[in-house]
Amino acid sequence: MLGAIEAGGTKFVCAVGDDTGKIIERIQIPTTIPAETIVEVTEFFKQYPIRGIGVGSFGPIDVNRDSPTYGNITSTPKPGWRNYPFVQSLEDTFGVPIGFNTDVNAAALGEATYGAAKGLDSCLYITVGTGIGAGAMVHGKLLQGWSHPEMGHILVRRHPDDTYHGKCSYHHDCLEGLAAGPAIEERWGEKGVNLVGRPEVWEMEGYYLAQALMQYVLILSPKKIILGGGVMHQEQVLPSIYKHLKEFLNDYVTLPEMSEYIVRPGLGDNAGIIGALLLAQQAIEER
Ligand code: ADP
Ligand code: ZN
Numbered sequence: 001m002l003g004a005i006e007a008g009g010t011k012f013v014c015a016v017g018d019d020t021g022k023i024i025e026r027i028q029i030p031t032t033i034p035a036e037t038i039v040e041v042t043e044f045f046k047q048y049p050i051r052g053i054g055v056g057s058f059g060p061i062d063v064n065r066d067s068p069t070y071g072n073i074t075s076t077p078k079p080g081w082r083n084y085p086f087v088q089s090l091e092d093t094f095g096v097p098i099g100f101n102t103d104v105n106a107a108a109l110g111e112a113t114y115g116a117a118k119g120l121d122s123c124l125y126i127t128v129g130t131g132i133g134a135g136a137m138v139h140g141k142l143l144q145g146w147s148h149p150e151m152g153h154i155l156v157r158r159h160p161d162d163t164y165h166g167k168c169s170y171h172h173d174c175l176e177g178l179a180a181g182p183a184i185e186e187r188w189g190e191k192g193v194n195l196v197g198r199p200e201v202w203e204m205e206g207y208y209l210a211q212a213l214m215q216y217v218l219i220l221s222p223k224k225i226i227l228g229g230g231v232m233h234q235e236q237v238l239p240s241i242y243k244h245l246k247e248f249l250n251d252y253v254t255l256p257e258m259s260e261y262i263v264r265p266g267l268g269d270n271a272g273i274i275g276a277l278l279l280a281q282q283a284i285e286e287r
Contacts, residue, residue: 002284003045003053003094004276006103007031007086009078009130014041016048017277021114026273033080034089042093052287053090054099054279056106056272059133061086063101063148071100077169097287099279103127103272104135105142107228107265110275112137115266117224124222125271126151128209128237129229132176136220143220152176156211159204162187179208181231192231199236206240213241213262214248217255228265238262 001024006013008031015026025048029040045053060074071087090098101109108117108125117123121140127133132152136143143149153174164187168177177183184192188201195201213225231237242258255261265271 001048001050002277002280003048003050003096004273004280005041005053005055005057006106006272006276007055007057008103009058009076012037012041013273014044015273015277016045016050017274019277019281021110021274021277023270023273023277031078034084035080038089045094050094050096050280052097052099052280052284053094054101054106054276054281054283055086055090056101056103056276056279057086058131059102059148060150061100061102061148063144064146071098097280097283099276099281099283101142101279102133102135102148104133105144105148106135106275106279107271108135108137108226108275109142109278110267110271110273111224111226111265113278114274115271116226116263118266120223122220122222123224123226124216124220125226125228125265126212126216127229128180128227128231130181132180132212132229134216136222138220138222151212151216152180154212154215156208159207161200162204175208175212179205179212179231181229184231192234196234196236202234202236202240205231205234205237206242206244209237210241210244210248213245217249217253225262226265226271227262228269228271232264238264 004015012029015023017023062069062072073084087098111117123137125135134151166173166177167183168174
């Protein structure tokens with residue numbers, strides 16, 4: 001049996017599963033402070049004979065194995081989680097191999113193995129939810145350099161009708177600051193789910209996300225782009241992205257048919273947790 005954790009800013013999903021990506025049991029725990037949340041995580045996994053645990057975590061996190069702080073959450077504003085030694089704490093408790101990556105890299109791995117990018121050696125998984133982030137699979141491996149990519153914080157050109165200041169506490173009007181769920185809510189004064197009848201909201205959302213996708217396509221040339229996260233549940237977003245991306249690219253590069261190239265997750269909301277199972281498997285193999 002393998003353990004998997006999808007660690008999010010609002011909730012942790014913990015699961016046990018097997019090496020075919022099948023989930024056997026799962027629970028959801030609210031993310032409060034480590035002392036509370038990790039106790040519940042421990043109680044859950046203690047019930048099962050797990051051989052390894054994979055973690056797909058909110059970030060930023062230290063994924064550099066040569067670093068003295070490898071396995072830590074780094075600069076989050078979430079109380080108690082800043083510099084939290086996530087991997088060390090799980091290793092101390094369970095004594096099994098721990099796989100550790102970003103939530104979006106885990107989701108990219110899940111989608112590339114069992115989902116919409118199955119059989120491809122490259123893909124990009126983007127989440128548009130409370131934040132915006134992306135994980136990339138390149139040549140069959142998760143993309144990592146001195147750290148993990150932070151593709152949600154790129155700069156974008158402003159929509160001519162947008163006077164909203166932006167929500168990112170570091171950069172104000174980066175992509176996440178203009179287009180993640182909380183930015184939509186603050187700009188329009190209403191939660192995204194209640195803005196179905198306001199086409200201008202989704203026109204603007206597509207304008208921003210299409211710019212990001214253009215840059216990702218031009219820089220990484222992924223074979224498939226997968227869009228997940230709460231905001232993507234809004235059905236008007238994807239058509240708006242297609243429209244704007246076509247305009248921005250202006251036939252400079254010829255993409256595959258948009259509706260097959262830029263898609264929703266094949267694993268639905270399970271991409272991250274199934275990806276975390278795969279991280280556990282990789283950690284065992286590496287050991
Ligand atoms: P998280 O990013 O915390 O893992 P989600 O991916 O569910 O969580 O994203 C939550 C965000 O998505 C919230 O800002 C919420 O308002 C927004 N959201 C959820 N459902 C919808 C919807 N149907 N339309 C637009 N926005 C939505
Ligand atoms: Zn930012």
